[in-house]
Amino acid sequence: MAGQAVCLSVGFFIIMAVFPENVYAMHIAEGFLPPVWAGIWWAAALPFFILGMKSIQKKVSEKPGLKMLLGLVGAFAFVISALKVPSITGSSSHMTGVGLGAILFGPAAMSVLGSLVLLFQALLLAHGGLTTLGANAFSMAVAGPLVSYGIYILMRRLKSPLWLAVFTGAALGDITTYLVTSAQLALAIPSASGGFAASFGKFAGVFALTQVPLAVIEGLLTVLAVNLLAAHSGEEMTHLSVLRKEVRQ
């Protein structure tokens, strides 16, 4: 028992020395997923990326004026995902910022922009990694935006006010990203005793719990961004059906 504990702590310190904080910062660190899983997630994320490229091309050729706004939602994700915010659990994490783009341009477009943010962080910051880019893109650039968009559309259909639909969509999309990350880690590295469920519970306990207040912040910031865009880019927002035509003066 004692030997096992020593082995564990030695292993832990090696990991900590190699990955000072990336292990549970947010994205899955380079080389942390076994090759099979790294490949599976790359294959899972790639079709969304291709769909996204097509979706962006279509939207921009329809209305070239949207290019600037596309840049803006990309910049929003870029800024937001650079900020590490303290949470009540005593650790820090960062938001995703992809909810805004998903609500405006749809989840496919965001899979491209989110992946670009992840690529930057993987190459320049050693935050996340190239082998795990597929997995991280799937959680942050595919699953998160899909949930954000789905919740937003559903709530709008149910006649929810715009701000509430935006807030809920962005916040739940943020949480989803972390739940998917937990699931990816648990699938690749199931607990020896309790299998996937036990491992997932542990990872989600660290990732998702820390993320709860941050998800609320992301929801609030996304509402703020939509408010500002409604005031300054009414035309584009109407074109993207975020604002109704009759609302516009």
Place this chain on the structure above:
Amino acid sequence: MSKRTGTFYINLLLILAVIVLAVSPLVIKKGSEFGGADAEAQKVAAEVSQGYEPWYQSFWEPPGSETESLLFALQAAAGSGFIGYYFGYQRGRKKEREKN
């Protein structure tokens, strides 16, 4: 006009709420021990590392936390720069249209 100032106050409230949410953990954590969450994360990391080693290393990493924070700040600054440019551009465009 009154609608516009209404949105202004709502936005101000949103920013305040964000600041409160981001700062309150610093205050709440102050009195308590830091152990809890850290120990929990350690347990998971230890379990993860059990018999498993990363098979691929980043080919480049920032040499230290200072350089890393420089790059994170750069990322945020580049994004903020574009956001400022966007809203400035939109504002100017709107004013120009109102003139005509």
